[in-house]
Amino acid sequence: MTIAEDGAVDLEERIRLPRSMRLRLTRNGLTLVPVTQAHLTTQRRIANQIEERLPGWTPVGEFGVLPSREGYSPEPDVSAVPSDTLKPGASTFPEDLLRFVVEVVSPESAERDYSTQPDHYALRGIEAYLVVNVLTARWTLLTRPENGSYQHSVSGTFGEKIEIPVEDQTLVLNSSQFMRV
Structure with missing residues (x-):
């Protein structure tokens, strides 16, 4: 720190x-x-879907990503780590354990979630970054990090499925379960 x-x-x-x-x-x-109820509910529903649909992985939330870079350690709302690497007392995780991260947009974080955070996660080599906007009922999935930025983007509205590549699996999230403000 x-x-x-x-x-x-x-x-x-x-x-x-x-x-x-x-x-x-x-x-x-x-x-x-x-912290709005839409934010908390959506965050919890994503974690529940990870637990149900991604064998061998454990959902984690509100943790620091290590190492700190330029004095900053992002704190994603939701992600997952291989179950066999989970340490129950951990409040931080090394970036190389994270295959994807999720940020749920709040009024305060909207600009950061779309402009600053993608660069932080891409520089760390995190393969997928999902932005879930409970203010607009839209989501954006960024993938293929290269040279500090994501090369591919797909967006949709709540109700559509979201497919996130996680090693040899695909996590399919049901965005109709997300809550809008």
Whole structure:
């Protein structure tokens, strides 16, 4: 952790935040992030589908990706790691364990989820990045990272299936289960 990250953790422990809010350290500083029911429900439903439909993998959420790069460690909303590598006490995972990450858009994160985050994940070689926008009921799947950016993109609306390649399997998400604000 960087000094700034340590400071954010210390500050978060001292401030009593409502459960509906999170404190995030971004390149722009500390941000208070509201968490909507649509965000939480969609995040949970994605994790449930991963557990049901991706044998050998365990869903994980709200964790730091290691190593930190340029003083920043992204915190995806949902992903999965091979079940045999899961450490129950872990709050961070090395980037090489992650084949895909999912970010659920909130009003505060919309710009970052579409502009900054793809670069962070592509630079790390994460093979697929799914953006689920509960504000517009749309999703975007970015794949084929190369030279710090994703080379392929497919988008759709809630109700369509999403196919995410995960090693020798394909995770098929039912986006009709996602919730819109």
